[in-house]
Amino acid sequence: MAEKHQDPAKQLGEFLRLRREHLSPERAGLPRGPRRRTPGLRREEVAQLSYVSTTWYTWLEQGRGIAVSPRSLSHIASALQLSQAERDYLFSLAELADPLNPVALSCEPDVKAIVTMITTPCYIMNGAWQVVAWNPQAAVLFDGWLLDGQTPNMLEFIFLSPLARQLVSDWPERAQRIVAELRAESIHLEKTAPLRTTIDHLLLQSAEFAQWWQKHHVIHREGGQRSFQHPQQGLLHxxxxxxxxxxxxxTKLVTLIPLSEAKA
Structure with missing residues (x-):
């Protein structure tokens, strides 16, 4: 019989309950005390250690689907003394970014080497939208924007560089879509200082970005056709x-396959 799909809130609550019951009072620095029916912690003890109310934590563990912030979830993870793998799993269930895990601003050399093995334009972009690696084909496509020794930012390129408006043939549509993708991601990256700094900078420097940002449109990042009006090579798809x-x-690897090859 196939396993029935469980609601993510229920999975999160069950995971918290199991971790709570697994942690002894002694390990948590609490006295065992009399009349303790289980070897693990009580809900009120986890709530106290996590700086949240017992009622709120109880609802969370019961899987009621209540709102939870990354900071509160981080306190709970610390109170339950979760391992790094357990923390990652907990935040994955909650669909939140762990505030104790900053966005990586670079890639390992073996990951960067991937781009050199690809023959079509490709680049690696981190959570702050900084392009940390690219191949020569991407450098040619972006017509001098990707320069060795620099870490350019894709958001700043799209909204602040005149080249982007010339190169991206459907710039208004693409730019609005990027804002909506960024909006969808930003709720999970609210503690990411580099991304927050870039967003604040764009709100001041780009009237279009500020206008579209305030609309709160959100969409998932998707692939699809991308067109460029290259100054030497003409229209490219x-x-x-x-x-x-x-x-x-x-961290994301973005590949751009010529449309004729993609259909082959």
Whole structure:
């Protein structure tokens, strides 16, 4: 018989309950005391250690689907003394970013080497939208924007560089879509200082970004056709695919395959 799909809130609550029951009072620095029916912690003890109310924590453990902030979940994870793998799993269930795990601003050399093995334009972008690696084909496509020794930012390129408005043939549509994708991601990256700094900068420097940001439109990042009006090569059409790179899923590999090859 196939296993019935469980609601994520229920899974999160069950995981918390199991971790709570597994942690002894002694390990948590609490006296065992009399009349303790289970070897683990009580809900009120976890709530106290996590700086949240007992009622709120009880509802969370019962899987009622209540709102939870990254900070509160981090306190709970610390109170339950979760391992790094357990923390990652907990925040994955909650679909939140762990505030104790900052966005990586660079990639390992073996990951960066991937781009050199790909013959079509591709680049690696971290959670702050900084392009940390690219191949020569991407440098040619972006017509001098990707320069060695620098860490350019894709958001700043799209909204602040005159080249982007010339290169991206459907710039208004693409730019609005990027804002909506960023909006969808930003709720999970609210503690990411580099991304927050970039967003604040764009709100001041780009009237279009500020206008679209305030609309609160959100969409998932998707692939699809991308067109560029290259100053030397003319109109180019690509099929874009974005890959998340483990273990830091905020780091993405973006590939652009010429549309004629993608259909072959």
């Amino acid at each position: 690509y099929q874009q695919t974005t890959w998340q790179l483990a273990p830091d899923l905020t």
